[in-house]
Every structure is written in structure tokens, then in C-alpha cells.
Amino acid sequence: MRTRWLRWLLVPLLVVPVGWLLFTGLGHDPRLIPSPLVGKPMPAFAGTTLAGGQFSSAELAGKPAIVNFWASYCIPSCVDEHPVLLDLAARHVGELQMVGVLVNDTTDGARAFLARYGQVSWPNLLNADGGVSIDYGVTGPPETFFVNSQGIVVARHVGPLTAAVVAEELAALGIEP
Amino acid sequence: MRRLALPVAIAALLALGGVVLLELVRPAAAPTQAQQAQQLARELRCPDCQALSVAESQTAAAANIRRQIVEQLDAGRTPEQVRAYFVARYGDWILLVPTSPFVWWVPVVAILVGVGVFAWWWRRGGVAVASALPAPGPGLREQVRDEVERLDV
Amino acid sequence: MIPTLGHLAVVIGLAATVYAAGAFILGGRSGDAAVLASARRAMYAAFALVAFACFAMVVSLLSHDFSVLYVARNNATTTPPFYSVISLWAALEGSILFWTLLASGWASLVLYRYRARLPALMPWVGATLALGTAFFFAVMAWPSDPFVRVTPIGLEGNGPNALLQNHPFMGLHPPLLYLGYTGMAIPFAFGMAALITRRTDEEWLAVVRRWTLVPWIFLTAGIVAGAWWSYAVLGWGGYWAWDPVENAALLPWLTATAFIHSSMVAERRGTLRTWTHALVIATFVLTLVGTFLTRSGVVNSVHAFTTSGIGAWFASAILVTLGVALALLVWRLPDLRDRRPPGAVVSRESAFVFNNVLFLGVTFAILFGTLYPVLVEATTGAKASVGAPWFNRVNAPIFVALLFLTGVGPALPWGGASWATVRERFAVPILSGVGVVVAAWALGVRDAAPLGIFGLATFVLVVMGDEVVRGAHSRARSRGETAPLAVLRLATRNRRRYGGYLAHVGICVMAVAIAVSATLGIDRTATLAEGETLSIGPYTLTYDKLVTEPLASDPRVIETRAELTLAGPQSGHMATALRDYPNSATAIATPVVRTALGEDLYVTLLGYNPDARTATLRIFINPLVMWIWTGGAIVAFGALFAIWPDRRRTAVAAAVAGA
Numbered sequence: 001m002r003t004r005w006l007r008w009l010l011v012p013l014l015v016v017p018v019g020w021l022l023f024t025g026l027g028h029d030p031r032l033i034p035s036p037l038v039g040k041p042m043p044a045f046a047g048t049t050l051a052g053g054q055f056s057s058a059e060l061a062g063k064p065a066i067v068n069f070w071a072s073y074c075i076p077s078c079v080d081e082h083p084v085l086l087d088l089a090a091r092h093v094g095e096l097q098m099v100g101v102l103v104n105d106t107t108d109g110a111r112a113f114l115a116r117y118g119q120v121s122w123p124n125l126l127n128a129d130g131g132v133s134i135d136y137g138v139t140g141p142p143e144t145f146f147v148n149s150q151g152i153v154v155a156r157h158v159g160p161l162t163a164a165v166v167a168e169e170l171a172a173l174g175i176e177p
Numbered sequence: 178m179r180r181l182a183l184p185v186a187i188a189a190l191l192a193l194g195g196v197v198l199l200e201l202v203r204p205a206a207a208p209t210q211a212q213q214a215q216q217l218a219r220e221l222r223c224p225d226c227q228a229l230s231v232a233e234s235q236t237a238a239a240a241n242i243r244r245q246i247v248e249q250l251d252a253g254r255t256p257e258q259v260r261a262y263f264v265a266r267y268g269d270w271i272l273l274v275p276t277s278p279f280v281w282w283v284p285v286v287a288i289l290v291g292v293g294v295f296a297w298w299w300r301r302g303g304v305a306v307a308s309a310l311p312a313p314g315p316g317l318r319e320q321v322r323d324e325v326e327r328l329d330v
Numbered sequence: 331m332i333p334t335l336g337h338l339a340v341v342i343g344l345a346a347t348v349y350a351a352g353a354f355i356l357g358g359r360s361g362d363a364a365v366l367a368s369a370r371r372a373m374y375a376a377f378a379l380v381a382f383a384c385f386a387m388v389v390s391l392l393s394h395d396f397s398v399l400y401v402a403r404n405n406a407t408t409t410p411p412f413y414s415v416i417s418l419w420a421a422l423e424g425s426i427l428f429w430t431l432l433a434s435g436w437a438s439l440v441l442y443r444y445r446a447r448l449p450a451l452m453p454w455v456g457a458t459l460a461l462g463t464a465f466f467f468a469v470m471a472w473p474s475d476p477f478v479r480v481t482p483i484g485l486e487g488n489g490p491n492a493l494l495q496n497h498p499f500m501g502l503h504p505p506l507l508y509l510g511y512t513g514m515a516i517p518f519a520f521g522m523a524a525l526i527t528r529r530t531d532e533e534w535l536a537v538v539r540r541w542t543l544v545p546w547i548f549l550t551a552g553i554v555a556g557a558w559w560s561y562a563v564l565g566w567g568g569y570w571a572w573d574p575v576e577n578a579a580l581l582p583w584l585t586a587t588a589f590i591h592s593s594m595v596a597e598r599r600g601t602l603r604t605w606t607h608a609l610v611i612a613t614f615v616l617t618l619v620g621t622f623l624t625r626s627g628v629v630n631s632v633h634a635f636t637t638s639g640i641g642a643w644f645a646s647a648i649l650v651t652l653g654v655a656l657a658l659l660v661w662r663l664p665d666l667r668d669r670r671p672p673g674a675v676v677s678r679e680s681a682f683v684f685n686n687v688l689f690l691g692v693t694f695a696i697l698f699g700t701l702y703p704v705l706v707e708a709t710t711g712a713k714a715s716v717g718a719p720w721f722n723r724v725n726a727p728i729f730v731a732l733l734f735l736t737g738v739g740p741a742l743p744w745g746g747a748s749w750a751t752v753r754e755r756f757a758v759p760i761l762s763g764v765g766v767v768v769a770a771w772a773l774g775v776r777d778a779a780p781l782g783i784f785g786l787a788t789f790v791l792v793v794m795g796d797e798v799v800r801g802a803h804s805r806a807r808s809r810g811e812t813a814p815l816a817v818l819r820l821a822t823r824n825r826r827r828y829g830g831y832l833a834h835v836g837i838c839v840m841a842v843a844i845a846v847s848a849t850l851g852i853d854r855t856a857t858l859a860e861g862e863t864l865s866i867g868p869y870t871l872t873y874d875k876l877v878t879e880p881l882a883s884d885p886r887v888i889e890t891r892a893e894l895t896l897a898g899p900q901s902g903h904m905a906t907a908l909r910d911y912p913n914s915a916t917a918i919a920t921p922v923v924r925t926a927l928g929e930d931l932y933v934t935l936l937g938y939n940p941d942a943r944t945a946t947l948r949i950f951i952n953p954l955v956m957w958i959w960t961g962g963a964i965v966a967f968g969a970l971f972a973i974w975p976d977r978r979r980t981a982v983a984a985a986v987a988g989a
Contacts, residue, residue: 130241182757273717
């Protein structure tokens with residue numbers, strides 16, 4: 001029969017798409033979710049800080065900023081990135097502003113965490129009702145947003161910050177790492 | 178009497194179907210705000226858990242989103258506006274039902290194709306029925322099989 | 331020492347299975363009995379070796395040997411012995427070890443049972459099973475070695491995943507599921523052997539039907555036990571979340587169920603033979619896809635093991651299996667032609683064909699929904715989610731149509747039905763269904779889902795009841811037996827048919843329970859102070875006090891529980907807790923469930939305030955939930971009844987074989 005060989009096409013017709021799907025699927029991490037905020041103005045926030053003061057995102061205007069979402073129960077990721085944040089703050093005094101936002105955490109827990117792993121110089125918002133987490137579309141701590149001097153979100157990093165990630169994002173903000 | 182049994186059954190079925198249809202056509206009472214909130218919560222993904230909706234999850238993040246849904250509906254926003262609010266922050270990922278109509282059509286088309294293939298097979302009278310014989314010659318195997326078949330039916 | 335021996339056993343096991351595969355192929359070509367016997371013995375040896383490796387792992391876990399990375403990651407000195415033992419399958423490497431044990435166990439069982447039967451098929455069955463087992467040994471020898479050692483040796487380990495040490499069900503659900511998954515290699519091996527040797531007649535079908543039903547029973551039980559685990563452990567009041575890994579277990583179950591039905595058509599009518607073969611292949615490939623989804627990190631899931639490098643291994647295995655099996659099928663297509671034309675449109679086989687189209691449709695829909703996020707990301711780079719609302723809306727109509735066919739199929743004769751038959755068989759069932767819907771409406775049920783399912787289930791049950799009554803009646807009359815005896819004899823003499831009916835009864839029970847529990851439940855969340863009372867449905871619940879203390883069985887775990895007093899149809903004291911595990915970021919809910927025939931009362935502690943002593947509770951009244959598990963048990967029991975060896979039928983089979 002002339003067309004008998006055609007049935008052999010069935011094999012590649014099934015195997016090739018399945019293989020493509022499986023192997024491209026392997027190349028993606030389902031936990032990395034792109035943020036729709038990138039390229040848009042940072043959502044504004046204001047509220048009480050861990051130190052008991054008030055903080056508003058309006059204070060960040062004019063300089064590049066880092067908004068870091070964290071929690072004391074987030075172990076080991078938040079512990080791992082803590083020295084990176086401390087180092088970052090120490091090296092870029094005056095040219096980079098930082099603010100921490102707690103995610104579903106208790107005041108006591110957060111204070112104990114800082115006492116144990118190192119006090120920080122930047123304000124930490126209590127975010128008691130989780131409103132800031134929702135505004136930034138946070139899936140879980142730690143998550144960090146990089147904002148340029150015009151107040152536009154340029155990047156989001158999900159998971160613990162590393163020196164390499166920070167260097168790359170700072171370059172995008174126009175800061176010498 | 179027995180002749181009438183099936184027509185009566187079908188008539189009853191049709192009557193029931195008619196009642197159901199009338200129920201469906203009759204404009205339903207507008208959903209209460211609590212129902213709208215519940216419906217929205219079922220369609221939004223819990224951000225810090227896996228495969229569960231905000232309605233089902235017990236995490237604090239899910240509770241915060243549930244509360245925001247209620248607050249925004251209270252403030253007079255429509256369910257579409259509330260949904261758009263979360264999509265603007267989390268992306269399409271937050272929706273448990275993708276917006277693309279494609280996801281609805283694919284399964285329907287797949288089943289129609291399946292029915293079509295079998296209808297074709299049926300009309301053709303089987304795929305290349307082995308020779309023209311209705312069945313292989315009557316061997317002992319066939320006889321025993323038919324015997325078993327008769328016992329079983 | 332012991333872990334080293336375990337590793338050695340894995341390596342020798344790999345060699346044994348590779349040898350067995352080669353020897354089976356050589357023996358299959360030459361027919362040399364001595365070579366085949368040595369191949370069989372190599373497979374028994376592989377089973378013994380992997381059993382020893384599992385033993386070595388269990389000993390390492392029980393003795394908290396933290397020099398083994400797997401033990402350090404999944405065990406702690408305070409882990410209770412029971413959870414130490416079941417940690418064998420609680421994480422990636424151990425689960426593959428356990429999987430290999432079951433796979434080689436099934437292979438040895440089949441090779442032993444058929445050592446003197448089906449001489450033409452068995453070498454190729456053996457070769458397929460040996461290659462499959464060799465793959466898992468190779469995974470353990472290279473990317474996922476369970477016996478990797480660490481230095482320096484820690485004094486304390488991480489402890490098992492908190493979710494897995496919170497409920498003894500973890501000891502039951504994975505083994506059942508794995509027995510089902512691994513067992514599906516057997517029908518696949520017979521299918522491959524039949525294609526290779528061109529023995530695609532009824533002989534292989536009978537064997538494959540039986541050997542599909544055996545793992546199918548385990549898969550059914552495993553899926554239902556998994557739903558029960560999710561209900562009892564996760565604390566969200568539901569049992570099925572359309573999680574990718576739940577779906578992965580359902581997919582091979584659906585195609586295997588389709589096969590169980592289509593193989594009857596192939597056997598009785600000599601049609602659908604290519605299709606039936608394709609279903610055997612699809613079922614096995616889908617078990618591999620399930621393993622891939624669980625272990626590759628491609629999808630997010632509660633069940634997903636930590637991301638690992640073995641994804642590429644499984645993806646390659648899927649492609650090779652699919653490619654080879656399809657090529658064999660295409661090569662043998664001329665052998666698989668229909669033996670006679672399909673029957674009339676109104677006939678039992680047409681009901682079965684529709685059944686198969688719908689089973690495959692629902693399989694495709696679930697596979698598509700599960701992989702849709704991967705598909706979207708691969709094509710557009712965007713992230714998408716597909717969740718319960720989509721799966722419910724798409725699948726519910728298909729499952730309802732399948733339930734309808736459950737009633738239609740048995741009522742129609744093979745070949746074709748006359749109008750008189752249709753009238754006789756359907757009038758009463760339809761009227762009964764309509765009657766039940768009207769009655770349920772009159773009793774106050776207003777939701778469409780339960781009403782529709784009540785009507786359909788009644789229709790199906792009356793069709794089957796009518797069958798049984800007619801059969802028993804004619805038997806009682808012709809043999810002078812009493813009615814109960816006639817029913818019993820009828821069932822035990824036609825195990826396949828009546829086992830199938832029993833399974834369908836179980837499906838009806840499940841369908842009703844699912845429809846009712848999904849729509850007629852009540853769910854409330856409330857924050858109470860100590861001593862406060864709350865009313866829900868017919869119950870009053872008093873929150874007595876909040877207690878925080880270490881768990882007796884594992885003092886590293888801190889339990890905070892709300893003690894409650896329940897009054898109403900069920901009463902007594904109970905407690906619902908949140909447990910803080912040292913290795914878990916969030917507290918693990920430990921819901922309390924009070925089960926009665928009609929409904930479950932289900933209470934989860936969502937949170938508490940240690941200063942104000944308040945507790946936030948979520949209370950569910952879930953109607954008929956225990957009937958979902960009961961229905962599942964009836965389904966499994968029906969299948970067991972159907973395959974139970976029957977002396978008379980064995981005699982007939984012997985006569986056939988002797989012919």
C-alpha cells in the first residue's frame with residue numbers, strides 16, 4: 001500500500017512534542033513568578049515600624065531603594081540573606097535606601113531575630129494586616145524589590161539575596177556595587 | 178401497558194428537564210455580597226501554598242486576601258475590579274482559572290474529535306476487518322468461548 | 331558498614347537486572363530453557379538485593395545513623411520508630427529505593443507464577459520487566475543514590491518532613507499507591523511481549539486483564555487513601571485539591587479503567603484491539619509521567635519531593651518507552667485488525683466505546699490542565715495556574731456522563747438491542763430515577779448537583795438490580811433454588827460480571843457522597859475566648875481551654891491545642907491542635923474529625939493568641955464523607971471479587987489451553 005509508511009509518522013508526532021514539553025518544563029522553576037510590578041511605580045505604603053515609629057514610602061523618593069520582605073520564621077532563607085543585607089547597608093550609606101517589611105510575623109519574633117542575627121539600621125514595617133504584602137504580590141518571604149530613583153520597580157528577587165544577585169541588581173540601579 | 182412504559186418514562190424525564198430549564202432561565206436572585214466574596218476567594222490562588230485557593234487555605238496570607246476581598250466589595254467595587262486588583266499585583270498566576278478561552282475549548286474539542294474518530298470507525302464497519310469472514314473459522318477455541326459467553330450473559 | 335552493604339546491594343542489583351534483560355532476550359530468540367531459568371533467577375536475586383538495601387536503609391533510620399545523608403535529612407534522634415521506618419518512602423531517594431523493591435517484587439512474582447506457562451510470551455515479559463527495574467537501579471546508582479555519606483557526621487538530623495510525621499496514614503497511602511503504580515508494568519510487559527511475538531490473541535488479553543485489575547485495586551485503594559490522608563491531615567476540610575500529583579495518580583487509573591472496559595469488547599467481539607493495546611501502553615507511560623511530575627520539580631505540589639537532577643532521567647525514560655512501544659504497535663498494526671465489524675449503534679459495545687471516549691477525554695483534560703502551566707511557560711514565558719474551579723467545571727459533566735453509561739452498558743446486550751429490549755430494560759430505571767429526584771426535591775434538596783446524581787445513581791442501581799433479579803429469578807425457577815441462594819450462585823458463577831456490578835455500586839455510593847459533601851456542607855470560622863460556645867448546625871461546641879506542651883512521642887514538637895466539648899448528635903471531649911515542628915516554618919494543623927454515618931464534624935485550629943487565650947477555629951459539617959471512603963472500598967472489593975480464581979472457569983481455561 002502506498003500510504004502504509006504514513007502510520008510511522010505517528011511515533012515522532014507523539015514523541016517529539018512530549019519530549020519538547022518535558023525537557024523545556026525541566027528548564028523552568030515553578031516557584032519563580034515574574035512580578036507584574038516591574039516597570040511600574042512602586043506601590044505606596046505607610047505604617048508603624050518595629051522600633052515604634054512611623055514610616056512612609058514617600059520618604060524613599062529621589063534615591064534608589066530596596067524593599068525587603070522577611071520574617072523571623074523564615075529559616076534558613078532569611079538568616080542566609082541577613083549578612084548580605086547588613087553588608088549592603090554598610091557599603092552604600094547615603095546612596096541607597098533600605099526598608100524591611102515583615103510578613104505575617106510577630107513583633108517579639110522579629111525583635112528576637114534581629115537580636116540574634118544582627119541589628120539593622122533601616123526601618124522595618126510591621127505590616128500587621130498584610131496589606132503591603134498583597135500590594136507587592138508577595139508569595140512568601142524572603143522577597144526583595146529593587147526601586148530606582150524615580151520610584152519605578154526595576155526588579156524583584158524571590159528567595160534569599162546573595163552577593164552576586166545584589167551586585168547585578170545594583171548595577172541596574174546605577175550604583176557601583 | 179408495557180408498551181407505554183418507556184414513553185411515560187421519557188415524558189417524565191422531559192418534564193423534569195423542563196422544570197430544570199425553567200429554573201435555569203428564571204433570573205436568579207442577585208448573589209449576596211458574601212456569596213460574591215466566597216466565589217472570588219475560590220478563584221484566587223493562595224500565594225504561599227500549593228494548589229489551594231484562598232477560600233480553602235488557612236495561611237495568614239490567605240486570610241489577609243479574604244479580608245481584602247470583603248473590604249473592597251464593601252467599598253462598592255465589582256467582583257471584576259477586585260479580581261483585576263489582585264492580577265495587577267500578582268499577575269495572572271493568582272487566578273486559578275486562566276483567562277484564556279483556549280483552556281475551555283481544548284478538552285471539548287478533544288472529546289468531539291474522539292467521538293468523531295469512533296463514529297468514522299463505526300460507519301466504516303471496523304478497521305480493515307480481517308479478510309471478509311465475519312469471524313475466524315469455528316475451532317474448538319471459538320466453541321468454548323461462545324459457551325462461556327452464553328453462560329455469562 | 332550497613333549503608334555500604336546497602337549501596338553494594340544496589341550496584342549488584344543493577345548488574346543482575348541488566349544480565350536478566352540480556353539473558354531473557356537471548357533466551358527468547360534461542361528458546362534455551364537454561365538461559366531463561368538463569369534470567370529468572372537473576373530477577374529473584376535483584377529482588378532479594380533491593381530488599382536487603384531497604385533493610386539497610388530502615389536499620390540506618392532506626393539507629394539514626396547520620397553518616398547517611400538521607401538519614402541526616404529525614405530523621406532525628408527523637409523521631410518515633412514508626413515514623414523512622416516509614417521515612418523509607420518519605421523523601422526522594424528512599425522513595426525510589428522502595429519503588430524498586432515493589433517493582434522487582436511484582437516482576438519476581440509474575441516470573442515465578444508463569445515460569446512454566448506461556449513459554450512464547452514470558453521471555454519478552456521478563457525482558458521488559460528487567461529493563462524497567464534496571465532503570466530504577468540505575469537511578470539509584472547514579473543521580474539519586476540513597477546511601478550517600480556525609481562527613482563530618484552531625485549529632486542531630488533534620489527530622490522527617492513535618493507533614494509526613496503528623497499522621498499514621500502516611501504508612502498506608504504511599505505503599506498502596508506505589509503497589510498500584512509499579513504493578514502497571516506487568517500489563518505493559520505482557521503487551522510488549524504480545525506485540526513482539528505476534529501473539530495478540532485472546533490469550534494475552536485474559537492474562538493482561540487479570541494483571542491490570544490486580545494493580546488497579548491497589549491504585550484505587552491508594553487514591554482513596556490519599557484523599558483520606560489529605561482530609562485527615564491537611565486541615566482544609568476537603569479531600570481532593572486537583573493538585574498535580576493527585577492528578578498524576580488519577581491519570582493511569584483512568585486509562586486502566588478504560589482498558590478494563592475496552593478489553594471486554596476486544597475479547598468478546600474481536601474489535602477495538604489496537605485501541606486496547608494503546609491503552610495498556612498509555613497506562614504505563616502515565617505512571618512514568620506521574621513519577622516525573624512528583625520528582626522533577628516541574629510542577630508545584632504539596633507532594634513534590636525536593637527538586638533534583640533526576641528529572642532528565644525520567645523524561646528520557648518516558649520518551650524511550652513511548653517511542654519504542656508506539657513503534658512496536660505501528661509495526662504490528664496489521665495483526666490487530668478488527669475480527670468482525672462493530673455491532674449496532676444501540677449495543678453494549680457502543681456503550682463501552684462511549685465509555686472509552688469519555689475516559690480518554692477526562693484523562694486528556696486532566697493531563698492538559700496539569701501541564702497547562704508548563705505549556706504556557708514554554709511558549710510565552712508567563713506563569714499561569716489551573717486549579718479546582720477549572721477542573722471541577724470541565725470534569726464534572728464528563729464524570730456525570732460516565733455514571734450514566736454505567737447504567738446503560740449492562741442493560742444492553744452485545745451486538746445490538748431491539749426496541750423491545752430497550753423498552754423493557756430502561757422504563758423502570760428511568761421512572762425510578764425521576765421519582766427519586768422528585769422525592770429529594772420534596773424533602774428540601776434544592777442544589778442541582780445532588781439532585782442530578784441521586785437520579786442517575788438510582789437509574790444505575792435499578793438497572794443492575796433488575797439484571798440481578800431477572801437472572802436470579804430464572805435460575806431459581808429452573809433449578810428450584812431459594813432466591814438468596816440463587817443470587818449467591820449467580821454471583822459466584824459469574825464473578826466477572828457481578829464483581830463489575832459491585833464496583834459500579836461503589837462508584838454510585840462515591841458519586842452521591844461526593845455530590846452531597848461538595849454542595850451541602852456548612853463551614854464557619856470563629857474566634858472564641860475560653861469558655862465560649864458556638865452553635866453550628868445541630869451541634870454546640872464549647873472551647874474549654876488552650877494547652878501548650880511538648881508532644882509525648884517526640885518532645886521536640888510543641889503542640890498547642892484547643893480543648894473542646896461537643897454536644898449534639900455526637901458529643902464528648904476533643905482537641906484540635908497546631909504543632910510546631912523544629913524543621914517546619916509554619917505550624918502544622920492537626921484537625922479533629924468526628925465521623926458518623928450521616929456527617930463528619932471537622933474542626934481545625936487556625937490560630938491562637940497565647941496572651942488573650944483565644945482560639946480561631948474553623949468548623950466544617952461535611953455530610954456523607956465517610957461514604958466516599960466506603961464507596962472506594964466497595965469498588966476495590968468488587969474488583970477483587972471479579973478476579974478471584976474460580977474453579978469452574980479455570981477448568982474451562984484449561985480446556986481452551988489444551989485445545
